[in-house]
Amino acid sequence: MTTSTPDRVDVAGLRQRLTGTAPASVIDVRTPAEYETAHIDGAINVPLAVIESHAPQVAGRLDGQVVLMCQSGTRAEQARRRLAAAGADGLHVLDGNVEQYAATGGDVVRGRARWSLERQVRLVAGTLVLAGITAGLRVPKARWLAAGIGAGLTVSALTDTCTMGRILSALPYNSGPRDRTADEIIDRLPATTA
Incomplete structure (x- = not known):
């Protein structure tokens, strides 16, 4: 069941969209370190910084229903606006996060524990x-x-x-096991069917 805003979807609605006949793609716009800590099984990590600098290339690779997610929804909404301006459609923002998704029984991949970027900003x-x-x-x-x-x-x-947050996301603590280039990240996105 989705929330009342057409471009938003709650965690239960996401689970339904992932099991449908044309499953949605989940794009996780958090930092590589946040993604490595825990992410929805099958989600693709495309950090907000990559979307901001390569929106037309990312938008060109998106097809069908796409759910953008982060920790609080703020970065996912920024990504949605940027990608929509670059011509992408079928974009939704997840109302919720990885832990809320896991609480509904959704499959989550866990790795090395780290603080979310929002928590780091509050600390600093x-x-x-x-x-x-x-x-x-x-x-x-x-x-x-x-x-x-x-x-x-x-x-x-x-x-x-x-x-x-942008400054903190550039710190080594917030990089994944190996920083990938923007081209490597974009190449991981499924090719459009059109």
Whole structure:
């Protein structure tokens, strides 16, 4: 059963779409490390950064129903907008994540445990705010660090982007066992039938 918004699908609806006569493709837009930690069985990892820089090539490889997913839905929605602008259709965003999918009995592949990118952003932002306030007790200008982080989080919410997340996703911790090139990632997508 899908949710009321036509471009969204819940985890139960995804399970139905994966067992139908024309199964949906699942594109996981999280970092390779997040994907390696746990992913829906059969999902293809195409990180958001690859979609942002190669949207026409990725859109050209998509055919049929495609469900985009991440941890919270934010990156999947960004990917949907980018791919739709590049001409892809049949795109849906998963309302839910890997753990919610697993809780409904869906098959999940598990690997090395790592923190999600959203959790890393919360840790770094919170630490910087705390450091700015603490340092501000001795050096009042240090409080500007906390103000800067607060402003950055506000802009992030208003624009539905996350610069800190992009920076953190480039760290070695967030790469998979071997970083693949954009061409290697795109080549893993099924060829269109048209």
